[in-house]
Amino acid sequence: MRTRVVVPIAAVLVMVGVAVYAITTFDGGDEVVDFGVPPPQAGAALPGDAGLDIDDVDVAEELPPRDVVFEEADWQQVAGWIARENADGRAVVVNLWASWCGPCEREIPLLNQAAADHPDVAFLGVASHDAYEDAREGHAQFGIEFPAVRDADWDQIAFQLGARGLPTTVTFDTDGRMVGRVLSELTPTNLAELLGTVQ
Structure with missing residues (x-):
């Protein structure tokens, strides 16, 4: 008799825990869900760690084209590109x-496939911590099939998004809030989880 009562109570507690997590994580607040390697607990916090809202960024008036193949852009231009999407x-x-970055190259086929499978989601690659010519050659060598730019300020886009290394991949919902982040190489599992934050 005791087992019959404990199992339903345990199931209810798990469902309540999941509901509380979902409400506190996706309530439109400033929470960002990290998949994969979590950000370090010690050290300086970066802007993206507490969440990021594109509406709070003074976006540039001149933006890269929607289908930009490869050109330089700064944070305000990338934020404007996101806002336009x-x-x-x-x-x-x-x-x-x-x-x-070897892991960056390895994950590009996953991203190319995800971009093809999710036309309702815009994908943007950003070359960071890289010289222009090297990044341009890397773009061609990696076979990136979605829009891409190079950070004109070397690392400011990565800084704003809270990246601690490369690769890093983040999601913005349709309201311009950063809602998910992978601070490591993408896998089919963590990419699916990341896309789940915006679908």
Whole structure:
């Protein structure tokens, strides 16, 4: 008799825990869900750690084209690119990479496939911590099939998004809030979890 009571109570407690987690994580607050390697607990917090809202950024007036193949852009231009996609009802995935980064190259096929499978989500690659010519060659070598830019300020986009290394991939919902982040190489599992934050 005791087992019959304990199992339903345990199930209810698990469901309540999941509901509380979902409400506190996706309530439109400033929470960002990290998948994969968590950010370090010690050290200085970066802007993206507490959440980021594109509406709070003074976006540039001149933006990269929606289908930008490869050009330089600063944080205000990337934020404006995200805002423009949001205005059309599209969530955004931003992937930070560099030409010298082996894990970055390995995850590009996953991102190319995800971009093809999710036309309702905009994808943007950002070369960071990389010289322009190296990044341009890396873009071609990696076979990136979604829009991409190079951080004109070397690392400011990565700084704003809370990246501690490369690769880093983040999601913005259709309201311009950063809601998910992977601070390591993407896998099919953590990419699916990350896309789940915006679908």
